[in-house]
Amino acid sequence: MDLNQIKQQFISRLSEIKDEKSLIDLEIEFLGRKGKLTEILRSLFSLDLVEKKRLGLAANELKEWVNNELKTKNHEIRMQKWGRIAETEKLDINDPKFKIENLKLKIDSGHIHPISNMIFKIERIFEEMGYEVVDSNEIETDYYNFTAVGTPPDHPARDDHDTFYIKDLGDLYKKNLLLRTQTTAMQVRYMQKNKPPIKIIIPGKVYRRDDDATHSPMFHQFECLVVGENITLGELKRAISDAMKKLLGENTNIRFRNSYFPFVEPGLEVDVTCSICGGKGCNVCKNTGWVELLGAGMVHPDVLRAGGIDSEKYSGFAFGAGIERLIMMKHSIPSLKLLYENDIRFLNQF
Ligand SMILES: [Zn+2]
Known part of the structure; x- marks a missing residue:
């Protein structure tokens, strides 16, 4: 698989991701110890000097780009999640139906030493x-x-x-x-x-x-x-x-x-x-x-x-x-x- 194929595969996989867990899995798949991009970077050792320099530069650029894409996606997912929480768990304490007992909070209170x-x-x-x-x-x-x-x-x-x-x-x-x-x-x-x-x-x-x-x-x-x-x-x-x-x-x-x-x-x-x-x-x-x-x-x-x-x-x-x-x-x-x-x-x- 060459760098371009890896990039295309990454783009298509990233577009399907909707939660933090699968985002982490994707990161491991491409950048992990046995990740697709990591394998390419590791294989550079066996190449001659000119080829090593050319491919090495491109592979590192791709790695940086993948990293940025992952960060952006992570931010998106988190914003959506907090948005959902703000929407579904909002409290209106002026609502006559609001009761503090209905809050699903577990409060661990401390005590004096x-x-x-x-x-x-x-x-x-x-x-x-x-x-x-x-x-x-x-x-x-x-x-x-x-x-x-x-x-x-x-x-x-x-x-x-x-x-x-x-x-x-x-x-x-x-x-x-x-x-x-x-x-x-x-x-x-x-x-x-x-x-x-x-x-x-x-x-x-x-x-x-x-x-x-x-x-x-x-x-x-x-x-x-x-x-x-x-x-x-x-x-x-x-x-x-x-x-x-x-x-x-x-x-x-x-x-x-x-x-x-x-x-x-x-x-x-x-x-x-x-x-x-x-x-x-x-x-x-x-x-x-x-x-x-x-x-x-x-x-x-x-x-x-x-x-x-x-x-x-x-x-x-x-x-x-x-x-x-x-x-x-x-x-x-x-x-x-x-x-x-x-x-x-x-x-x-x-
Ligand atoms: Zn005693």
Whole structure:
């Protein structure tokens, strides 16, 4: 078959085409890997130089022409199709017979991400208990994130390997800025601007140089701070117990253990029954049946003083928890990473 025959055949075939599918078939028939025109172009190799040049030029011109014809036809077909749709599926919302229910639309509505959802839920529960939700900054100074809340100068948490420092921003930022590693950073900032009684909750993002199966470099915490006259350890335990039962269910078992955090004295760690295994022991709870959920304690007098509060007259308690961990316990999710992968099959389950 010579080039002219191919061209004539293409013209006659193209005139019969009415839909996108047969147009694609036609393209394959002529320009595909084993297409008629492709075969000709491939056979050029065996020809002598003069013949190769003559036929090659003509074949390439034809190929370009065929391509343009295909594009034009494609445009025509699409315009006809949209024209038909506009004609048959037009809506007149002023027509008295028009009913929205008759529209054949399937609308998949999204929903709030489980992390945001948990934050809203925590805020609601604590607001009901009389707490005020406080906004806070994610970029902090070394002073508020570490020094003011009792972290010693040589503490490993202050290391470059653990904390994201923001450096080299010029003279304006010589105060050693960092991405806060804990919502505790807001405690002293708030106390400096507000007098007791204080009853606040600080939710938000925190950052640490940690990225493995069980850690994410960015995660969420919330922090509660209560300061007033005669605030006791008993009230702290009561507040935690009430909040966790509202959050995780009435049957949640809670236990308190002695612990140490630089900004509280005494310090407590709070465990709840592992919801993944129901207390029998699994990977998540390291076979203990308990999961550590909160750090807590009575506010250290030094922290009160840093906040400009008379530590002889006032006392307070504070506690905080990782929000991802709460979600894992509430919904029995074995890995924190699932919350960040944006897999719609996972997110649809909430
Ligand atoms: Zn477990």
